[in-house]
Amino acid sequence: MTTDLKILEGRLLNTIHETAAKWGAAGVWGSDVTETGCCRLALSDLDKGVRDWFVEETKALGCTVKVDEMGSIFAIYPGKNEGLPTGIGSHLDTQPNGGRYDGIYGVLSGLEVLRTMKENNFVPNFPVAVVDWTNEEGARFPQSCIASSVWAGLVTKEEGYKLESITDKVPVSYGAELERIGYKGTTPADHTKNQLAAHFEIHIEQGPVLEHEKKKIGIVVGAQAYHWQQITVNGRSSHAGTTPMHTRSDAIHIASKMISAAIDIAKKHGGLATIGTISLEPSSVNVIPDKVTFSLDTRHVEDGILETINAEIAKEFKQIAETGSDPSQAALPLEVEHTLLLHSEAVRFNETNIATVRESAIQLFGEENVREITSGAGHDSCSTSHVVPTSMIFIPSKNGISHNPAEYSSPEEVSNGFKVLLATILRYDELRGK
């Protein structure tokens, strides 16, 4: 069942480095020219650059390229039969201070699958689509996996278009940026109208598990639940020099207590809590702020426990706000508001897909070098898993570091993962052929 397709060792990694160098290399962490991260925010000029290249490359391989209404690019490599394409998807956008593997590795591995098939004059039973999903990171437009979520019918197109950027001095909308870079396609962003037979995704783990256990490949069986909120604390601004401490309704003092409390609550339940953005009004050295806004990302592998974490946090925030800085004194109580940005349920991937990855990985690297793993991060595969058979493959991340320029997987790890992906796609295609 393994492939005897000839693989061109090193080309995938070269493509990763060449595209990073052209579109977004940033965040030097080592002395080699490839030792930087990448800043390629969704729908930016750099994103347009790499998209144009990706479209050209896949067309040159004989793909039909479709761009959907959310800007996701579907490059479809023809098969012997007309049926639905087997999808390989991930994303080409990055964090503002991201690495050069997160997402990019997945899309470029898909491209490498197509290149390898082409070179070997191999025609799959069914078409193979490589998909670049828009704004997976949720870094520029604060809803991760938005384009795959719209495609899967979890969120409306309109909600996506309305998202306002949080990385621009003057916020711009997803819809406007999509038009500006010329990637507002006409293919419906709808899994019932632009169908896939399945979705596979290869990704760096972004966490410490595989490295710690010295495993080469992670067979991803699902992903934990995560929840994004924007928290606003309303106090009363006043003068830093003339307002007695006991009469202050100091929004940042209260917010700082909330931040500590949220982290403690998540920890207590074995979950995660992250505060990634914060802003403060009016923002002047000698003014007690009256408004603090911060993001809160909470996660847990079990939906129920995540719900408990969020409920406890909300209860605690309310109490911290109401008792103010100094409840025994003249300080006014503060108010806290919660705005939901995103909720992604815990996901269990498709058993057939998982088995296909498992068999390919074990055949290539042996039982002892692979393990099942649950993703800590969200992925476009979490969206697609709601509507098509989906699973993922992980490779180790050095020091478990991601969303950091120093994100790194070795050339060997990059190559290992690609081999498992290629084998998985061929195996799945064969399965579909039967």
Next chain:
Amino acid sequence: MTTDLKILEGRLLNTIHETAAKWGAAGVWGSDVTETGCCRLALSDLDKGVRDWFVEETKALGCTVKVDEMGSIFAIYPGKNEGLPTGIGSHLDTQPNGGRYDGIYGVLSGLEVLRTMKENNFVPNFPVAVVDWTNEEGARFPQSCIASSVWAGLVTKEEGYKLESITDKVPVSYGAELERIGYKGTTPADHTKNQLAAHFEIHIEQGPVLEHEKKKIGIVVGAQAYHWQQITVNGRSSHAGTTPMHTRSDAIHIASKMISAAIDIAKKHGGLATIGTISLEPSSVNVIPDKVTFSLDTRHVEDGILETINAEIAKEFKQIAETGSDPSQAALPLEVEHTLLLHSEAVRFNETNIATVRESAIQLFGEENVREITSGAGHDSCSTSHVVPTSMIFIPSKNGISHNPAEYSSPEEVSNGFKVLLATILRYDELRGK
């Protein structure tokens, strides 16, 4: 010794409201058109607008107008003799969400003194200068009282020019903005070359003391010490979903503990601590930040105790940073840096000036309606007091609120304060005549 100059009741308040309406009215807090605050950041177009008007008004009264190298405007009304002018100074800049009295009341009261003298055909013994000091607030360029500090020789002109704005999307320098609005004057910003005989300033209290004790006038005997720092916490950015809590070096978690600690330490010593600005890198919902920068404003009436507060805070910050999120685990220790933005020592005003204010206030409103008070806020008078005899007059602030659009003093309070200022200036001029 009181003046029998005729006062035009209401004109000062009208001028306050008219100039607010034209240059910066913002932050509606009531239904009347005058019930807004003001946003007139130093060296902005709005600041230029009110400056041009101020220059025109004072010239029309017969003043000689000089603009110094830091942009401070000296409008000098002639006296019978040639000697140094008696100064009345304050500032026309505001906080981003400031009120319409803070500083403005002082400069426009000075103007009203000149108008009153002119109308009454009163010629003082010595010239009277009304001074608009640049960037008193420290809101746009984060060093309060910078122009008066340069004038007093406490800070160099070059340090002032280099200050970068913190309220602009793209920071601009004080020097560049000064040139842009045409207020980089040629008069030396130097108290030895552009001298004053004395400096008086009338201001709203900005705190709750006078209101609470039902006093009409505060005889300001000095100001507390204050200290501005920028604190930077360096951690390690990583993924919100894949980084176990116990391995995080979470800069905002650590910063939130520091914020609470600083406030507790200041409180313990009877001082003040305020965090007015904060920013976070990389600033993405699903990224643990690796860098948090926040301002820390600490104050105490005694220099020594302020020093103790700052030392304790620095020690505590170091410990919080080094022990990281979870010292027993794999988290890296974090680093904390302190950058000094400003240090202003506790100030005791000149006894003759204080006595002149006291006598004028008591004569007008009686012993029972006045009290001595120490300013919680810094003022341009703190700078001038280092080099010329200085003192201040306060009027009550409603609810002790300032640096907030709802800052308010009643028409009667505004008028009362002006009368004390006028009497003080005439009394001091008479004293100088002897």
